Amino acid sequence: MAEKSRLRQALSKWADSSEAHQRDLRQSQARDEAVAIAEAPEREHVIVNGVLRTVTLRPRGGVPALEAELDDGSGVITVVWLGRRRISGVAPGRSVTVAGCIGKQGGVPIMFNPRYELRP
Template sequence: MGTPSRLRRTISRWANPDEAEARDLRRTFSGEGVVCIDNAPDREPVRLRGTLRTVTLRPRGGVPALEAELYDGTGTVTVIWLGRRRIAGIGPGRAIEVRGRVGTQEGTRMLYNPRYELL
């Protein structure tokens, strides 16, 4: 009796496209020295990898700021480059590695002016 419910859970887990995508991203972006976004500690140097979901230009305090949402299958972090209107190669769907310190502002995890590498 326990086997059908376990089988059903396994099949539903594999059939859910969102979970499958998240699982694939976690596998793709894991690596030595790379931290999952959900496990990234605040105010400590981290190295994160993921896919940019959105990229927008949003002024902050009168200064142009390029904002991007980075997703790795475990969570998201908002990456912000102050003083930039655009960066060549930075766009939705792009795989990227960033290095910096994650902070939280008004409940949103953010990473300001990180070093980055296009993957």
């Protein structure tokens, strides 16, 4: 009996339409806040969406770093996760939303250790 009540509680939590609706709104707001890579300002917190073109392990200063090129059609940004050898789900062809500050390195836009969300 205890298992059924826990199962019912879990199902009722997911079936709550108001909670699901709020989650959908947050996701759509995150997408709406996204800017085009070509128009993203430097040194400000931004959100960009795109598809990962390449993902490589490229150490920086003796520290492992996972580096990826994110393309949204308007431009490309290099995204770097320092101290990471791999991130599950981060692979070429994957749609991703990243959030962080953009800098320039060698004239190329770059974002270090962004928050990220894998998209279908």
